[in-house]
Amino acid sequence: MDGEETAGLTNELMALRAANELEDGMYVNLGIGLPTMVSNWIEGRDIVLQAEIGFLEQGPFAEPDAVDQDLISAGAEPVTVLPGASFFSISESFAMIRGGYIDAAILGALQVSEKGDLASWNNPARKISDCGNIGGSMDLAVGAKKVIVIMEHTTRNGEPKILKECTYSLTAKGVVDLIITDLAVIEVADDGLVLKEIAPGLTPHQVQALTGAELRISEDLKEVEL
Amino acid sequence: MFGGFWYTGFPIELTQALVNKGTRKLTVIAQSVGVGNDLDILAENGQIRKAIVNYAFFPSPDKVTEFERQVRAHEIRCETYPMGTFIEKMRAGGSGIAGFYTPTGVGTIVAQGKEHRSFNGREHILEEALKADFTFVHAYKGDRKGNLLYRKAARNYNPEMAMAGKITIAEVENLVETGELDPDCIHTPGIYVQRVVKVERPTITFSFE
Numbered sequence: 001m002d003g004e005e006t007a008g009l010t011n012e013l014m015a016l017r018a019a020n021e022l023e024d025g026m027y028v029n030l031g032i033g034l035p036t037m038v039s040n041w042i043e044g045r046d047i048v049l050q051a052e053i054g055f056l057e058q059g060p061f062a063e064p065d066a067v068d069q070d071l072i073s074a075g076a077e078p079v080t081v082l083p084g085a086s087f088f089s090i091s092e093s094f095a096m097i098r099g100g101y102i103d104a105a106i107l108g109a110l111q112v113s114e115k116g117d118l119a120s121w122n123n124p125a126r127k128i129s130d131c132g133n134i135g136g137s138m139d140l141a142v143g144a145k146k147v148i149v150i151m152e153h154t155t156r157n158g159e160p161k162i163l164k165e166c167t168y169s170l171t172a173k174g175v176v177d178l179i180i181t182d183l184a185v186i187e188v189a190d191d192g193l194v195l196k197e198i199a200p201g202l203t204p205h206q207v208q209a210l211t212g213a214e215l216r217i218s219e220d221l222k223e224v225e226l
Numbered sequence: 227m228f229g230g231f232w233y234t235g236f237p238i239e240l241t242q243a244l245v246n247k248g249t250r251k252l253t254v255i256a257q258s259v260g261v262g263n264d265l266d267i268l269a270e271n272g273q274i275r276k277a278i279v280n281y282a283f284f285p286s287p288d289k290v291t292e293f294e295r296q297v298r299a300h301e302i303r304c305e306t307y308p309m310g311t312f313i314e315k316m317r318a319g320g321s322g323i324a325g326f327y328t329p330t331g332v333g334t335i336v337a338q339g340k341e342h343r344s345f346n347g348r349e350h351i352l353e354e355a356l357k358a359d360f361t362f363v364h365a366y367k368g369d370r371k372g373n374l375l376y377r378k379a380a381r382n383y384n385p386e387m388a389m390a391g392k393i394t395i396a397e398v399e400n401l402v403e404t405g406e407l408d409p410d411c412i413h414t415p416g417i418y419v420q421r422v423v424k425v426e427r428p429t430i431t432f433s434f435e
Binding site: 068072094122125128132138142172 | 231297316
């Protein structure tokens with residue numbers, strides 16, 4: 001991009017956009033990393049966060065003087081629970097996830113394909129292909145009713161992360177419903193990717209140039225709604 | 227098998243005892259080896275031959291466990307499973323079920339070489355049950371019958387791992403007399419637990435990268 005800084009949403013605003021996608025009454029699982037920030041934007045709303053380590057009604061991070069070592073999130077951070085919480089085993093936690101009880105999962109990703117394939121667990125830079133950090137990602141990707149990916153639009157080197165085919169080891173095939181990046185909101189439709197919203201100051205042409213798959217421009221394309 | 231997710235619900239004292247004993251050629255089944263628990267000490271002592279985990283390495287490539295070094299050097303064989311599949315293998319192992327079909331992992335490296343079968347139009351893979359000669363768990367309360375009660379998120383992998391161990395040893399923060407635990411509130415019935423050891427409540431310090 002001629003060395004010019006591209007406009008785009010901050011991580012906080014990407015998280016806010018993802019939070020706006022959630023409806024009241026939903027049971028939601030947030031993946032580790034960037035998706036965790038979505039929790040900052042749903043406080044007070046009727047949305048139940050599931051922690052895959054084994055509880056419902058995850059609350060805000062614990063204050064330093066109120067840390068309970070038996071109460072951590074999937075990202076191993078001390079957290080709190082809200083009224084109405086329940087604790088259970090990881091086996092039951094994944095029964096909920098695979099069983100279709102989780103309305104939405106917001107996950108990070110390394111790559112997403114135009115068919116909704118998700119690659120999120122094995123970065124080839126680690127140079128070890130047959131084992132790694134799968135965590136709960138594969139179960140969430142196939143089990144959640146809606147899968148929302150939140151990630152940077154390109155790698156640090158400016159390479160597209162949205163591609164015709166993923167080149168990294170897959171987490172699941174054909175599971176992603178919506179991609180929220182710093183540059184755009186893209187829906188994974190049956191017939192390909194649809195550019196629905198775009199970050200302020202950008203043109204569809206610029207977003208397409210940073211995307212490795214063809215984007216169909218939505219008839220009601222608008223600026224990202226925050 | 228070792229219960230615990232990071233240090234929460236992880237059997238610190240029993241792991242130290244195994245380090246002291248020096249038993250070798252172990253197959254270690256745990257959330258991770260050395261990422262947020264003490265199992266890397268077993269790797270440092272050369273006690274591990276194989277590991278079955280869910281989360282193998284630190285996210286940052288700059289933080290390398292001895293376990294990771296040995297996996298890369300092909301000194302330890304490492305199998306990784308999706309979290310739900312991982313614990314379901316133990317639930318099956320502890321329940322007399324030989325295996326199960328799951329949609330998790332279809333189309334990924336996890337499915338390679340496994341039987342595929344379609345149910346109601348959806349592809350599944352066959353995963354086999356897992357048992358262990360010994361399981362170590364950490365509980366908040368236990369009695370002399372082996373009944374266990376876990377606290378909050380420290381329950382995590384412990385109940386199903388307790389079922390899947392031929393010999394399950396529980397370290398408990400509070401050892402109470404038989405009859406003191408409310409039978410309605412027991413998470414792991416004593417039938418799954420062969421030994422109970424009283425330990426002090428551990429102090430876990432959280433340090434994040």
